[in-house]
Each structure stands twice: as structure tokens, then as C-alpha cells.
Amino acid sequence: MSGLISVDEALALLAQHALTLPVQTIPLAAALGARLATPVTAKVSRPPAAVSAMDGYAVQLSDVGAPGARLRVIGDAPAGRPFAGTVGKGDALRIFTGSVIPEGADHVVIQEDVDRNDDTLVCHKAYDTAQFVRAIGIDFAEGDELLSAGCLVGPAGLSIAAAANHGTLSIYRRPRVGILANGDELREPGSALEPGQIVNSNPEGLGALIRQWGGEPVDLGVADDAMDSIRTRIGAAPGIDIFLPVGGASVGDHDLMRPAFADAGFTPVFEKVAVKPGKPTWFSTRGDRRVLGLPGNPASAFVCAHLFLRPLIEGGMRRALLNARSVSALPGPGRRETYLRACVHADTDGVLSVEAAVNQDSSLIRPFLTANALIRRLADAPPVAAGDLVEVLMIAPLE
Incomplete structure (x- = not known):
């Protein structure tokens, strides 16, 4: 399939090509x-039997209905050593937290409420309901x-x-996701950077997301802006279930990821999505292997990982959207479905509110430090006024 498709169409195609992983x-x-x-x-x-919730004495409730009840201690039953006999009228059995409640007993008198002298127990508190017994199951x-x-x-x-x-x-089996970066300008974190070079930061964050979603990330390194370099990286990566090429997905002279995977025998399923950020996202298959190409800009890569990579790892499952009130006015999204980094919180009345990050530039990583959601704005939707409801996709826990 070629041309620009919607987010829903892309998700449907991902579900059709869900991985079949061994058990x-x-x-x-x-x-x-x-x-x-x-x-x-x-x-x-x-518990597998009724057990005591406290240290104390197992008794019959009817024996301790008034303060000053005197009982006879007939033994003890530590946890793991149930009492073989029966607690009768006027009896008390010394038990502990987790001890099995013996036959005949229906109540526990806690040790703070009694005085004991040898085998005589005096209960100072009156009980009208059975307490401190954890029922079976x-x-x-x-x-x-x-x-x-x-x-x-x-x-x-x-x-x-x-x-x-x-x-x-x-x-x-955890799907093995091979992260393949592309760009002559990319260097590993901690490198001494020359003019024009930038840090290859995407594999660290994407790898963490992959682990969080149940996958096994594999860093395939950085391919140069050359077909041979990309093809070499593909060929040297056996056992990969999902290739995740990051960058090289647009239409520039050095955007070579899609043709390199096509040369390696992968068939395109879709080549771009009407989504912002992330229009260059693409997807191909070859047998039981998948390729999901993400844009190189960090925000685009992160957003599209949440939108498309997670359901691919999770077998095509669609995630539910929530409604929240927008803290501020939002402009119309334009012709593409748009996802805004945002922070959702619960008001004192329990209503969810969401605040979009001020700067939504697709190169920015910092907004993800506080973002726990993406605001979904459908294509050609009208502007939103402060206080209006919007749809949100949670990407981190609600705090």
C-alpha cells in the first residue's frame, strides 16, 4: 500500500500483521x-484455611461477651502447626498471626486484652462480634x-x-526489537563531538520503552548514509522480530532506510501516515519479520513508538482513550491527526484535567520529562476552548 493513510488505518494494518510468537x-x-x-x-x-489476623487466643465468642471472663488455656498452635483438638466452651488456645483457627473457635482475643496466669486467662474486654479471623479464600x-x-x-x-x-x-517469547539508527552525523552518548555532529539519543529512550512493553531491545548501531551500510546492518542482525529503523525515512537524498529494506526483500504495507508528528512512519514485512520505520526527530520517534510500536509489540491491541478538560485553548490541528505532549492530573473533585506542553517542536525531548499523556486532535477538528473536553492517550501513570 502506498500513499498517506490515517492513524486508524495504520493501526488496523499493524493488527493484521501481528507477530505470532512462540510460547x-x-x-x-x-x-x-x-x-x-x-x-x-x-x-x-x-489463605487455605481460616487463620488468625493477630497474636492472641482462639476462643468461642459466646465466652467473652462480658468483661472479666475467665478461660482455661488448653495449648498453643504456632503458624504452620495447627491444633489437632477442639476448642470447647470455656477454652482458649494460644495462637499467633497466621495460625490456623482450630475447630470450635470463631473469635480471637488479642493478647493486649488479657492477663494470663499459668493456664488461666482473664479477658478484660467484652466482644459482641467475631474479630481477627481471616476467612478461607x-x-x-x-x-x-x-x-x-x-x-x-x-x-x-x-x-x-x-x-x-x-x-x-x-x-x-519476548519479541526482539532491533533499533537501527541512520545518519553520518550521529555519535554515541559520551563522544567528543565535532562540528555538525549530534548525539544518537533515540536508542536509549526507545530501548527503555521496548523493555517496559515486554520486548527485548537490541541496539543495531548506526548505519552511515549509504545503502551498503544499511544493508550490512540488516544482514548482520539474525533473530530480530521487529526492525526499528530510526531516521532516514523521509524523501531527502540521504533518506535510504525504506529502499534498503526493500532491497532486503521487505514488502511495504504502508509508507506514511497522516499524523503529526510522525508523517514519515512506515511499515513493511518479510515472512515472520516486521519493519516499523520511525522519524529521526526524538519527539516524533517517541510519539510514534507509543502510537504504533507498542501495539505491534503487544499483538495489535488497541489502547483506550480517556477524556480530560483542557487547561488552555488549543488551535485547530490542521489536516493531520495530531498528538500533543501533555500532563494529565486529577482535580480535587476527581475530574481529569490536561495541560499541553507550550512547545510541541518535534525535536524536543525535554517535554517528555513531565508529559504523561498525548492529547489526540482529529484532523480538521475545530479549535478547543479552555475547559473543553479532549481525548488523551496515557503514556505514563497518573500522579
């Missing part, structure tokens, strides 16, 4: 940031689905999978 079973400890291939269901209930029950297929495994996911008694998880 792997890996140890739980290695699963952070991986994408689940199958749901995680609980193999056990948590209050966190989750055996068979509950805890994590859905397709979700990224985060720290909380690791914890709940472990608590559900999973030692391994079934995940999709």
Missing part, C-alpha cells in the same frame, strides 16, 4: 515483564483466574502467581 514455560523468577500466554488460575486458596479461592492471558507480569503479578502456588509461567 515458553519459564521459572517464575524470570517472568517479570513477560506477557502471559495463558491465564494464571489459583492452585490453592489464600478471602484473597482468592482455588480456581479463581488471577491474571489474564496477554497481560504483562509485574511485581504484583509475580507475587500473586507465587501465592497461587505457581513455580513457572507460560509466556510468549
